[in-house]
Amino acid sequence: MCHFLLPALLALLTGVNAINFAWESVQLKDSDVGNFSVIAFGDKSKLSFLTSTPACKAFPGSSDWPIDAEWRQLNVSLGGVLLKPIPPAAVCYPGPNYDANKCSYLFQNATFTRFYINDPVTVLTAWPQGGTCYATPFPVGNCTQGGFPEYVVNASTVKHIQMAVNFARNKNLRLVIKNTGHDFVGRSTGAGSLSIWTHYLKSFEFLPEYDQGEYSDTAARVSAGLEAWEMYAYMDKYNITLVSPGGSTVGPYGGWMAGGGHSTIxxxxxxxxxxxxxxxxxxxxxxxxxxxxxxxxxxxxxxxxGGPGTYGIVTSAIVKAYPPLYVSESVVTFVGGDFSMLNTSITNPSLGLNFTFTPPASTKSIETFFEGVNFYQYFGKKIVDNGGTAYSYISRTSNSSFSFTTNIETPGMTKEESFSFLQPLYKKLNDIGIPVNQSMPVTSLSWGSTRQGEGDSPGNSRFATRLFPYSNWEDGPDGTVFNNTMAAIRSTIEAGYTFHGIHIKPDEATAGYPGNSAVNPAFRTAIMHADLFDNTQLQGIAPALAKSTHVKLNDAMNLIRNATPDGGSYINEADVQEPNWQQSFFGDKYERLLEIKRDRDPWGLFWAATTVGSEEWEVRTADGLPTQNGKLCKVGSSA
Incomplete structure (x- = not known):
């Protein structure tokens, strides 16, 4: 039987659906609506194919935008949790919000704190907002709201979320959902929108016993606002393992879960x-x-x-829990080409300097460098077949030099077992002329970030991703398919992009009970998920340059796509202009998901870029860039 304890008792007493936490028992009832009909529940049975809907979502200044009195009444109904936040960088621009000290704080202190994570509108990739108010000590022009939401509901109960959903649907508003802001393509922001902020829905309960179908084991109740660093603290407290992101401030049970969610284990x-x-x-x-x-x-x-921000707003979940798991970590780093500064000593007695830089292993031969990279990539098959993961970065550091580094994680292995397991990799690298030293791995129960939720700040570049099929490795290290794959990767690195590869094998057998999820089928047959980073900083550059840099990125990605025809792309870490994204993100599951979307949301309330059903709408931007700084309208409409 399921063990619901206090939440179950609350559910019985209040007559509501099953809940996990007390704040979920605070729900909207029909009797709460009164004469404020714009927060009334929806009824899809009253819709028909004859029902006409506006061509665009309401927008500030349009005739259908809610009047101030409606916003005030909504705030009263919500109990005062409706926010009208300004962009964080407004303090740097001329006008009533200018504050030199607060502007200075953004540059000197904010990136070491939780300022951006706890901000109601910030997303951690800045360019989708449209660049209308970015932090700069030398502002040009004025700060405007741009792609940031107009209003934010700081939700702490289910009732808050229900009211916001109903108000947005009944008033034809664009609705966005934001948790911690780990959003790379603009799904948690949108011009003229009402945002539901789930960041402070933070509750946890360990369940020593939980029975459901074939599952009979430990579990945990988790809420949507929890962050990974908080999950690791609960793991330590209850001596359990939960599948959580490596990034300390990522929220596991929002968009991360909805898009798939990869991790060390x-x-x-x-x-x-x-x-x-x-x-x-x-x-x-x-x-x-x-x-x-x-x-x-x-x-x-x-x-x-099946994708984030599409079918509903998750407030909590019951998730599987596992026994405590030690993870052994090893780091391999080497460089190739002309590294004339590697053996550098800095000595200046007058300044008290006496420093010698200890270089990584190196080879002057670029061919040897890439031979080492390719062997590592192939060794990744052995890593994932034994339950491990590996996180590598490969970059061109100059016209004639390259760098490689990887963290290899071996869950369930002692440091001695991991050392022995990795010896063939180190031996091969040394044999071909890359003198890497093998040190004893570090073993820990806490494999996530050691940061306590601090230090994240918005980035401002783009990237694209690919899920590499396991089958591309099956013809062996000398096989044509494998080497064509490696050649494609090398070409992108030589073109100046950073290749970030994550060896992982989350197949159906690994997934376990209950199975039958909507995750991209390419994940189930993958051996590696990889990002290709374009380091061009997009803030403040001309639209034409932003467009041309993306064309080059897409051309580079096409080399990888052509080498991996059976692959796909991870929706949470993706290019918002991914070609044929329905196939790349969802594979053969797209049509079923589209049916569910249309049935569950016939109003088209939940919309986010490149999610199921999103192709029926478009954001109309003034500069033609794929940002969220524009009105959301139906494709093909004349409005």
């Missing part, structure tokens, strides 16, 4: 989307429901890997 326990046994969700009609293998099965399927 993905080759043992699968993806983030494989973990939920039950989900609590606010749907597009404003209702609060449970989704599990026996209830609202379509939602349960779609919410586990």
């Amino acid at each position: 993905g080759s043992i326990y699968g993806l983030g989307s494989d973990q939920p046994l039950s989900l609590q969700v606010v749907t597009a009609d404003g209702r609060y429901v449970t989704a599990d293998p026996d209830t609202n099965e379509d939602l349960y399927y779609a919410l586990r890997g």
Whole structure:
């Protein structure tokens, strides 16, 4: 049987659906609506093919934008949690919000704190906002809201979310959902939108016993606002393992889970989307429901890997828990080409300097460098086949030099076992002329970031991704398919891009019970997920230059796509202009997901770039860039 304890008792007493935490029992009732009909629940049975909907979402200044009195009444109904935030960098621009000290703080202190994570509008990739108010000590022009939301609901109860959903649907508003802001393509921001901020929904309960279907083991109740660093603290407290992101401030049970969610232990326990046994969700009609293998099965399927911000707003989940797991970590670093500064000593007695830089292993031969890279990539097959993961970065550091570094994670191995396991890799590198030294791995129960949720700040560049099929490795290190794949990777690095490869094998067997999720099928047959980073900083550059840099990035990615025809792309770390994104992100599951989307959200309330059904709408930007700084309208409409 399921153990619901206090939440179950609360549910019985209040007559609401199953809940995980007390704040979920605070729900909107029909009697709460009164004469404020714009927060009333939706009823899709009243819609028909004859129902006409506006060509565009309401926008500030348009005739259908809510009047101030409606916003005030919404705030009263919400109990005062409706925010109207300004862009954080407004303090740097001339005008009523200018504050020199606060502007200085953005440059000197904010990046070492939780300032941006705790800001209601900041997303951690800045360019999708449209660059209308970025932090700079030398501002040009004025600060405007741009792609930031107009209003934000700082949700702390289910009722807050339900009211916001109903208000947005009934008033034809663009709605966005934001948790911690780890958003690379602009799905958590949008011009003229109402945002639901789930950041402070933070609750946890360990369940020593939990039974559901074939599952009978430990589990945990987790809320949507929890961050990875908080999850690691709970793991330590209860001596358990939970599948969580490596990035300390990523929220596991929002968009990370909805898009798939990879982690250090993905080759043992699968993806983030494989973990939920039950989900609590606010749907597009404003209702609060449970989704599990026996209830609202379509939602349960779609919410586990079928894309973020599309089918509903998850408030909490019950997820699988595992025994404590030690992870051994090893680092391999080497460089190739002309590194004339490697053996550098800095001596200046007058300044008290006496420093010698200890260089990484090196080879002057670029061919040897890439031979070492290729052997490492092939060794990745052995790593994932034994439950491990590996995180590498390969970059061109000058016209004649390259660098490589990787962190190899071997869950379940002692440091001695991991040392022995990795010896063939080190031996091969030494044999070909890359003199890497093998040191004893570091073993720990805490394999995530050691940061306590501090230090994240917005980046401002673009990248694209690819899921590399395991089959590309199966013809061996001398095989044509494998070497063509390596040649494609090398070409992108030589073109100046940084290649970030994550060896991981989250196949169906690893995923375990309950299976049957909507995650990209390319994940199930993958051996590596990789990002290709374009380091061009987009803030303040001309639109024509931004467009031309993307053309070059896409050309480089096409080399990889052509070498991996059976691959795909990870929706959470992707190019918002990914070609044929429906196939790349969802494979053969797209049509089923589109049916679920249209059935569950016939109003088109939940919209986010390159998610299921999003092709029916477009953001109309003045500069033609794929930002969120524009009105959201139906494709082909004349409005």
